[in-house]
Amino acid sequence: MIAFLVRRLMISGVVLAAMSILLFVLLQVMPGDPAEMMIDPFSFAGNREEAVARRREQLGLDQPVVVQYFRWLGELLQGNLGYSFSSGRAVSEVMTTRLSGTIRLMGASMLIAVLVGIPVGIVAALRRNTAVDYTASFVSLLAISVPSFFVALLGIYVFALTLGWLPTAGMNSPGGTGLWDSLRYLILPASILGFALAGPYMRYARSSMLEVLGQDFLVTARSKGLSRLQVVGRHALRNAMIPLVTVAAIQIPSLFAGAVVIEQIFAWPGMGRMALEAISARDYPILLGFVMAVAILVVVCNLLADLAYAIIDPRIRIGGRA
Numbered sequence: 312m313i314a315f316l317v318r319r320l321m322i323s324g325v326v327l328a329a330m331s332i333l334l335f336v337l338l339q340v341m342p343g344d345p346a347e348m349m350i351d352p353f354s355f356a357g358n359r360e361e362a363v364a365r366r367r368e369q370l371g372l373d374q375p376v377v378v379q380y381f382r383w384l385g386e387l388l389q390g391n392l393g394y395s396f397s398s399g400r401a402v403s404e405v406m407t408t409r410l411s412g413t414i415r416l417m418g419a420s421m422l423i424a425v426l427v428g429i430p431v432g433i434v435a436a437l438r439r440n441t442a443v444d445y446t447a448s449f450v451s452l453l454a455i456s457v458p459s460f461f462v463a464l465l466g467i468y469v470f471a472l473t474l475g476w477l478p479t480a481g482m483n484s485p486g487g488t489g490l491w492d493s494l495r496y497l498i499l500p501a502s503i504l505g506f507a508l509a510g511p512y513m514r515y516a517r518s519s520m521l522e523v524l525g526q527d528f529l530v531t532a533r534s535k536g537l538s539r540l541q542v543v544g545r546h547a548l549r550n551a552m553i554p555l556v557t558v559a560a561i562q563i564p565s566l567f568a569g570a571v572v573i574e575q576i577f578a579w580p581g582m583g584r585m586a587l588e589a590i591s592a593r594d595y596p597i598l599l600g601f602v603m604a605v606a607i608l609v610v611v612c613n614l615l616a617d618l619a620y621a622i623i624d625p626r627i628r629i630g631g632r633a
Contacts, residue, residue, distance in 0.1 A: 319617070323610045330606050331599075334419045335380050345396045345593040364431060370396055383599075392603065393596035402600040407581060412482055413581035416504065416574070417566055419497055421559075423505025428512025429555060435513070436520035437543065447513055454510030459569050463503050464578045470499060480578035504569050508562060515558050519551040519623045527548070560616035563609050 340529045346366040371382065386393050394404035428451075435447035471479040477499045478484070482494055497628045523529070524547055571583030578584070582601055589597035 315448035316614075319614055323614070327603070327606055327610065331384070331603060332380065334599055334602055336376065337382065338599060339376050339379075341593075345595065346370060346374075382598075392600035395597050396594045397592050397597075402596050405487055405585065405597060406600055406604065409580060410584045411583045412579060413570060413574070413583065415482075415497065416501055416579060416581055417570055419501035420504035420508060420569075423502060424508035425559075427505065428509035429516045430514025432510075432513040432544070433548070433551075435518050436517045436524065442544065444517075447517070451510045451517075452508050454513070459503060459507045459572050460576060462506065463500070463573060466499050466503050482580055483544075490506065500573045500579055503567075504573050507569055508566065511558055511562065512555065515554050516551070518555045520547060523547045523551045556616050556619050560609075560612045564605065564613050567605050567608075 313412055339516075344363070344367075346363045364373075371379060374382075383393050383627055388420070389577060392404070392406070395405055400406070431447050431450070434446045440443050467479050470477045478496050482493070482496050484496070529542060529547060537545075567583065570581060573579065574581045574583040586598060586601045588594075589601065
């Protein structure tokens, strides 16, 4: 197990290093100059080209790309992700202020997706080729196919503008600090993002459960006189969980991508909205820090998924011989 962890950490370090280099180079060749964005051509009185050149020198953008990268890497090794071009604040500080909102939104969305998608998929497998199965398959296909922004706009129109049940934007009402106040603002964006994530869970849970239900060991379990609940809960479900763990790990990038759209539509003060603001302002350190945070989270989630395999199915041995 220890050898496996060390090997995976080394591979993950190489992957993250290669990704950081690629992202840094891509950001450098993107159109637009951050220094020019900071100098207003209409209100600035003077030689604008000299002002832009001074600002590029202040930001270190006049240095070669290699020098800029290793300077950023040195900051990273000291626990910082650089400094924002727009505000001059540390990137880690800016991300920390937005992290709680994103964690709240993503955690609630994932909880909704798991609590809705997996049970519905299991029930659809147990009632194969019935109206329940066909309805679950239609809903899962709808969740996968319909864009999140369309569902978000529809939800705002129905539940906020027409019925007036839920607010349309923000994370809290002015001066509101209660639990119900926070939940009112969270219900609509989390439900819409969770609905999009529940679709793959329904399909994978159904297909995985159908595959397990056809195995010989379940026939043996039934022949021993076990109830249907015991056969499904104790034997079938546990063996069907491995593909679902894999889906949960690979859905992290999709979860962040969906959060970017939802946060923008609902004016949710999270990291996704921060990334869009950074793109508009050509604030490359903020954008690079955001993408690297997502990459690290994906690597960690995949590592945890590999460890979860051995917990769910003892026949799987990680880092050793079976």
